[in-house]
Amino acid sequence: MTPALTPAEVTTNLVAALFLIPIVFGFVIKAPQLVALGFIGVLFTFSDSTWGQLTTETTIYSRGSGMFYFSLLNLVLLTAGFAALLKRLANPVGPQLAPSMGKYFAAFVFLIAGHVVVGLMEGIELNVILGYNGIFNVINMMVFMYIVIMAFDSEEDSRALLWMIILLAAARGVFGAVRYFVFDGDTANPYRNFEGLDIKIFYFDISDNFVASVGAFCAAWLLTSPEARLGWFKRALLFGFLVLEIAAVALSFRRSSLIGLGLMFVFLFLRIPGKRKFMFAILGAALLAVVASIFYEHRLQFNNNESMLSSLIYDIAPERGIRNSRFYELYAAAQSMDGNWLFGRGAWGTFTGDRDRLSYHGDDFSFVHSGFGHIVLKAGIVGLLLFCGLLAAYVSFYRRHRNALSGDARLMADAGFAGFLFWVPTLLIGTPIIEFRTMLLLGLTLAMPFIAVGVRNVQVRRYQYDPNYAVA
Template identity: 70%
Template structure:
């Protein structure tokens, strides 16, 4: 979550000068070589944490630069600039391939919904910076913009393979950094379990986005190891097994239940798509990994929550013994629902808050402008209308993936599968986390949604280059065009 830092005069001048020089450069670079800008974003998103919750002393980070001076952070301004450049480039070539037309109506719907909130908010005397704050719905639009930019930037075989290589390299570098910090030093400084709850544990990564990066790399490694059509050397098998173990350890030692459940969903999806014989080997390997992860997870964190078993520990704050919805973890959602009277259709506005028992909501501090549920947050801000639009957007993504998967092979299939698996990872966070208010999280979610579109575009590129011109087609090329 981005909060405006206190900005000194020197920082104001630095940010202004930086914006005046960098933004036009970004515009020009995206027009000429869009993938360079997107690689820059991916480098930042994969390598820099956004979470400050759990730190004893909160400080600004790369995602909050410029917020004290502009309505948006500098990174957000770069994102908007790149999106404008992409639009101009598209208008200059209207005959080109359409960019994710299945999603356009949802982007326009959210844009006009946001515009309506701006109009109503200004008429109600709400400041524009509050209406457009990151605690509202702005990151839904940021997510969709980044999704479009990723789709536009990558199409050819070479570009997509470079994208996969970059994802693996950055995820491995990030995991090595986390491992050194965990095993040699004191782990992540953003550690609410130790700093706020007094639990004597270290954590690998607290930011859910770091867990996503690790889980995504683990999925890609497992996909490459188990796909029946790929033959890899012993060296690469050992490398991928090491990468898989490192990334699973990064998620397990972060002690985030939503991350573990999300990663489990990713690997269940991979298991279901394997042929029969490979399912047996994968199930045995997964059982060993699951037993190890569950044992470490229970010993290091969940032992502090209950004297029962692992299952009881996992649901210690939502179990029936907690007294029902009014007394368990979901009291926050209950309180938010009680605050929605008369606002169910369009929500309480991007600036809206809820109210409840301040004692039981002490962990919120003084900020009641969000709830621990992505879906619930959308209802709070944009009502049933916003929730229906978002669910329809996700439904369009799921339909697109399953409609086109049967046409994909090789790298295109890996990219698409990784995107859908990443979507499965985010489901627990959408249910019980706070993704909508987090800039980094929502851009990575947009990256996830874009990946199947990138895979299909790559297959289409191969079709146009090889099948449509068979005299240049190498042996074993495609014989079907994606729908």
């Protein structure tokens, strides 16, 4: 529980917040790249998950939540989003940021507004309605997506974004490697601290696994793309970086991360020109064999030592039945809907079930381990259709434009879509909707193809104005 603030601390935080608002407005209007890069720097550097630690610690993402409805970082995000909206309204003839997504953003704002009205009528406190265990992080995700799209609207800015992603992933990977090989790994280690297994892990936070995976994808893309003309020294550095990031995912022992990384590399295989597929397949198979053996030896054998596959699906195997499998949680949540399937149980809604089987929940039954299931619990089939429509619009946009892109724009779009594929297993069996950091990183992946297409459109307009300008 967050300790109560003293009157002096309340006054200091309030003054700091009021002083910060005009500064954020100024940066968003004049230098939105700095605001977006600042957020990305924080998201790529600081973990959010404290599950698995023996002692509870606050993170940068929760600072200020004891005084305000939202954390200070979230307040900065919302302030920046409002400033971006004013900037957009001041220039309505400018290019649209993400036209296919606007109606879904408006629908979710309307949906949450409805939850606020109904919740207050039922006597639910506003901080509970707008809490992170509801669906407000969907708004945070889309606000961040729009800020990033608006910030990186030129070739130079998009290139800076790509290099920042790669450099931050490398720095985070080196930090994790030193902590893993020299010290005792991540302190957030439920396998050791809660289950008593003699395992140390690279990262437990799924978002740290995403940072490593997107870094690995960018390195592999550059190593396999015929457009990237790299010397042997740069190739050696990129290959070392690739191995480091894959090791980070493998030694984190998160099944959803490993499956997500696999989806990213299957996607890359499909995007590689025909002549390079064979070499990539050989290299990929070798790395997969090493990763699978490490994963089985250090983690999966504790689940079931019959085979690799049975160990991987030990808690969802059909013979376990619904009541003894991981899916019991979703079954219990479905049983608790009580005729609220259309609009859900509200952002404040909870479910009930066998407390012994759901002991990992503690006393908090306001979320389920499935992003899609969580949306259904809170906002019903209507909310699920809106969320799936949003993702479908994103996929459609990428598929429509991917073959017209080249160079850095192609890498930007491919890395964004690959990042989305990484999040698919987490959306199915994880808890992304209630995690501020996770949803903002998902928003980054949604923004990247829109940035790439926007940069491409700028290149085309420049070429039409000046035929001597070379479109990459």
